[in-house]
Amino acid sequence: MTVFYPHPTLDITLVSAKENTFTDDQNRTYLDFESGIWCANIGHNPEPLVQIYTSQSQKLIHHHSYFKNHAVQRLSAQLLAISSFDEGAALFLSSGSEAVLFAITVAKTLLQNAKCVSLENSYLGAYPTMVSDESDHIQMPFTKCDPKCDENNDIVCECCPHVPDALKYLKEPFIFILELGSQEGKLIFPTQKLIHYIHQKNCIHKGLLVCNEITSGFGRTSEWFAFNHYNLKPHLIALGKGLGNGFPISAILMDQQIYKDPKLMHLKYAQSHQNDPLGAEIAYSATQMIIQNNLIAKSKDISYYFIDRLTQLIHQYSSLVELRGKGLMLGLVCDHSATAIALQQHLLEHQIFVGCVSVHAIVRFFPPMTMSKQEIDILIDKIHLFLANNKSSL
Ligand SMILES: Cc1ncc(COP(=O)(O)O)c(C=O)c1O
Structure with a gap:
């Protein structure tokens, strides 16, 4: 064996x-110096979390998806407040890969036939089939990003010379899937200029911004979310890793516009551990520890x-x-x-x-x-x- x-x-x-x-x-x-695999943002097994594991597992770990529980309601309110999505909604799943795919699925449900735009080498789920079709997906090539480039006025710089060409023919709404910082381990944070260039195009065409904060969220970049460094307001946020501090829980946060869109009613999804109360209690307490300390x-x-x-x-x-x-x-x-x-x-x-x-x-x-x-x-x-x-x- x-x-x-x-x-x-x-x-x-x-x-x-x-x-x-x-x-x-x-x-x-x-x-x-890896926090498990980038999850234990508040350190391994802090005492208050160990107590929550014990007390909640004695009460309710899991139930059928037909039912509701208070733990996810409370966690949802907490996370929506942190992300200023007050009238939005949250769904809780298990892995970050699943959360990214679900966020893209929601965006594609609302903007049918829209193209996806992402930075080169972005993480698009364990099986990136949602956006694998090249005709459907534009990847922004950029090899490095020098913060000094933000100091000159050119639209783009030598770090990302092909961006305007890549976006030239986009005249309809698109889905901007933004993962900041990793780029398959290269650890390159794009310039403000590059991100705002793509974002402005997206706003003009009334597209959607999906932020993948699985790794970069929950204080990893010394802000709640990496998009805070860029002053962006996403429509959808995918969370994982630091959310459960090592416990497998992930989340998709959606703003009011997304949540209230009637097309969302047609989206059906079921998974055995969605909205489980144990993970929700752990994530709520881990997040409270970040705030209180x-x-x-x-x-x-x-x-x-x-x-x-x-x-x-x-x-x-x-x-x-x-x-x-x-x-x-x-x-x-x-x-x-x-x-x-x-x-x-x-x-x-x-x-x-x-x-x-x-x-x-x-x-x-x-x-x-x-x-x-x-x-x-x-x-x-x-x-x-x-x-x-x-x-x-x-
Ligand atoms: C940016 C990003 N998104 C998504 C994932 C997938 O998360 P998970 O391993 O929880 O499925 C990872 C994993 O490392 C990641 O780095």
Whole structure:
């Protein structure tokens, strides 16, 4: 008997996790700079959440989709208030992939035959069949985005020269599916200019804006949502990961215009765990913890400190090329893939877990918002140790 893993794995077996760490079956405790897989934004198993798991699982975990429960009502009100969708509605599912696909499905139900527009390499669901037809889908090519480009007045810049051409013939409403920051692990945040250019076209044609905030939401970029950095007002938001802080719950938030559209009545969808009360209680409490402990503002301070320390490393070592990202969604670009892989391995040997996007030579840091400056110092010291012993350093 064995387990099938359709992805790379390490030969480390975990038995527990607490706050910013996890522990393996050899009793080795690691600092977790990946927050599980970008979910545990408030740290692993905080005590108030453990209590909610216990109390709610003694009351009601799950029920038939014919019934309602108070937990989802309360969570819905909380999330709609945070996203200023006061008269809107929310649906709760299990995975982020499902939430993205459902949000696109809603948009396509309302805007039948509309084309989808997204930035190149955006995540469009585990099986991106909804928008896979090329004639139906325009992908905005952009290879990098230099924030300095926002300082000049050109409509587009050398980062995204083909955007006007790609949108030239679009004269009808379209669905702008926006995922900010990841771009398949490249960690590129587009310029304000690029996003506003596409968004304005979309507004002129009365299209819809769908924001995928699965990874970038819940304080990951030191704002509630990454679209807050761009001052956008989406029609639909897909949430997951940080929503349940590791518990599998996702959400689709829709604004009033979407929710009240009569075409939505024709959309039928059923899933065994939609609107389950256990997940809803956990997500409500995790979100309350962010609010009550002022974690987003605090994480901004941690992020500035982290960015500062990483930037110093870049100045010191030639094997580090560039720092990308926002908030606590950061990536250090190395000179070669081999450097990034070796650095990840070195940190693991020192009981620090970081991500690695080897194709782009990036070492990734997506820590919980509760990660302390002292814990960041431990990481930085170990990176120094690696780079100082690495032949390619200055
Ligand atoms: C931007 C984005 N959207 C959606 C997903 C899918 O979420 P899930 O793994 O919960 O299905 C991911 C997963 O990493 C993601 O990064």
